[in-house]
Amino acid sequence: MECYFREHMAERDLLFLDDLSLHLADFDPNASQTSQGEFLTSLLGTLNGPSSKIRNRLLRLTADSPDLLAIIKAGGNV
Secondary structure, eight states: OTTTSHHHHHHTTOOOHHHHHHHHTTOOTTSOHHHHHHHHHHHHHHHTSTTOHHHHHHHHHHHHOTTTHHHHHTTSOO
């Protein structure tokens, strides 16, 4: 959604990509599957934590943009 509606999302403080890229900077695609799995498990815990900006923005999508992002999130069902 951010790629198509960046300005709309920026106005509502709903941007994700810049914050997400900071978390992905330490990912090593050449690491073992075990290490990659551990990284992803840790990333999920971080991004799904109660103080996560990304998690909280996701939770606000429908409330902060009921006429656009909520409809997209619902799969276009109106």
